[in-house]
Amino acid sequence: MTQGSAPAERGAREQGEANGVTRQRNEREILAAAERVFARHGYRGASLQAIAEQAGLPKSNVLYYMGSKRGLYVRLLERMMERWNALLDDISVEDDPAEVLEAFIRSKMQLSRRHPEGSRLFAAEILGGAPFLQEYLRGELRDWVEARARILEQWAERGLMDPVEPVWLIFLIWSATQHYADFEAQVLGITGRDALSDADVEEITTFLTRVILKGCGVRSRADTPAG
Amino acid sequence: MTQGSAPAERGAREQGEANGVTRQRNEREILAAAERVFARHGYRGASLQAIAEQAGLPKSNVLYYMGSKRGLYVRLLERMMERWNALLDDISVEDDPAEVLEAFIRSKMQLSRRHPEGSRLFAAEILGGAPFLQEYLRGELRDWVEARARILEQWAERGLMDPVEPVWLIFLIWSATQHYADFEAQVLGITGRDALSDADVEEITTFLTRVILKGCGVRSRADTPAG
DNA sequence: TTCGATATTGACCATTCGGTCAGGATGTTT
């Protein structure tokens, strides 16, 4: 269950050049199917058979493309981490807190909406104790949080927002936005909908932005249009 | 994967009377072990072998007590739902919004802290599309939410808080509190701790209460001690 | 001590798991 070094899988090795259309399509299909199955059942609970069926390919073919179950899983996690890392990559103390926080909430919400399966895959991994992501959490992601936490602190010092613990605030935003992907089944069951519409998502985003910004004492243009 | 009616399992049937000490202890041990394993790996990913090992019993004995994997799982879910249902069971429009909301956040936080495995078990179930809990979500829980939503609306009408969409607010509180159980691995990895102390939990609870109450325009005694 | 009920568990079963491999299909280059 640790990550270790890739054991030189037989197939699927840097065929970026000699790629056919079929290969690309199959690979895409497998990744999409695997994301669904892993998200739904977790690493152990997912079976290559189920993934193959959803991808419309024989199991052997999946292994031919991906080498191993573990390799496939790691690849999916890495793809999700890339999407994640692209979030809010360049902010500085000079930026407007209201704008940045709203952009954060909005982009995080969109990430959950655009990639619900990937979001759930990530959630399942963390839920299981993050066996494959320990290193990432204690390294990259920790630095990411620290850097943004310092900016939030400086905003507080300048009186642009309340002096709240920045890390708890970041967690609050993460959890609130992630919720609508990870707990989709619950949200839909309780609200009695088949799916969340774009309008729903926009409404929720507005709600979260308003409550969280106001809750942290961030001066938002919406609240003080003439100030 | 649907719930259906229990198929009259062979063993473990209303032995509430003729119970020995051993039975009680074994049952408790099995349930605790199963909760851990199901929480970590989900329903499909969990194995009776692993549960039996963690409970210090042979696999056959686990089946003797619990009848089947499915039965064991459902029993755990029901136990968790009972704990959940006990939350905030009696509130009325006459109550003080600040007090009620703080009590909600605090008790939900304590539930996640006291039963982290159960909390993660529930999360895994929802993550997988809630195959066993559809009925509960669309029935009991939905009513629970509706009832509280109406009270929140009335508070807003009376000007005791901002007119926010109550359901989104309830989801916000759920997600923010649940986060510290479900994403514990992430929280610990990022904050660099081995575990969250009581003091940490108290600090987080205070933070959440302050931000959310302020964010919804609820007048809290902490903010206006002389008002 | 005897005896019926309950508790316990090792052996076993059919099925599914991730993964291997030989060999045929396909396609590109000469």
Add this chain to the structure above:
DNA sequence: AAACATCCTGACCGAATGGTCAATATCGAA
């Protein structure tokens, strides 16, 4: 057409899966 490399997949493997069952062990009541 010949030769070569890549692609594809059915058959198969040992291990693990949830579950059954018969045999044994344990224990309270007679």
